Amino acid sequence: MTIPTDYQKELDAIRAAFGYDFLALAMMESAEQQYVIRWKYAAGNQNDRFRRIVLRSGKGIAGIVFKTGKPLYIPSVQEYIGAPSLFNYPIIRSENLKSLGAVPLWNEARVAGVLLAGFRQEGQMTPELMEELSHTAARGIGELDGREVSSL
Secondary structure (H helix, E strand, C coil), X not given: CCCCCCHHHHHXXXXXXXXXXXXXXXXXEEECCEEEEEEEEEECCCCCHHHHCEECCCCHHHXXXXXXXXXXXXXXXXXXXXXXXXXXXXXXXHHCCCEEEEEEEEECCXXXXXXXXXXXXXXXXXXXXXXXXXXXXXXCECCECXXXXXXX
């Protein structure tokens, strides 16, 4: 019998270790005839609106990272996205994020989730923190093994 993963506990520990204002985990889930991406767990959240955000592959922060399998680094939301386009990024708006990074979470050589770390002040997400976020994802979180390439 396997013990279920406590993703919330893991997110709380990662957030505390690196000092992020906000940390969230999005995962794919099945919806009638399609798959959607939802933010499932968060630490440091200001409200529970993140739970109602539903994205498709290629849309929003999680959708972009999920589709490309590549990290997304935004040191300044104002500079890189701008106010007119914020409606395309509901997690940024609902959590008032000003600086963030998101990385894919791999499981058995497929993207299975997205880990987003953010700050509520401009310029706080640094290349060094992005590197730490990538290393955290590569070690795996819960049942997500972090392996990008199959070791067959």
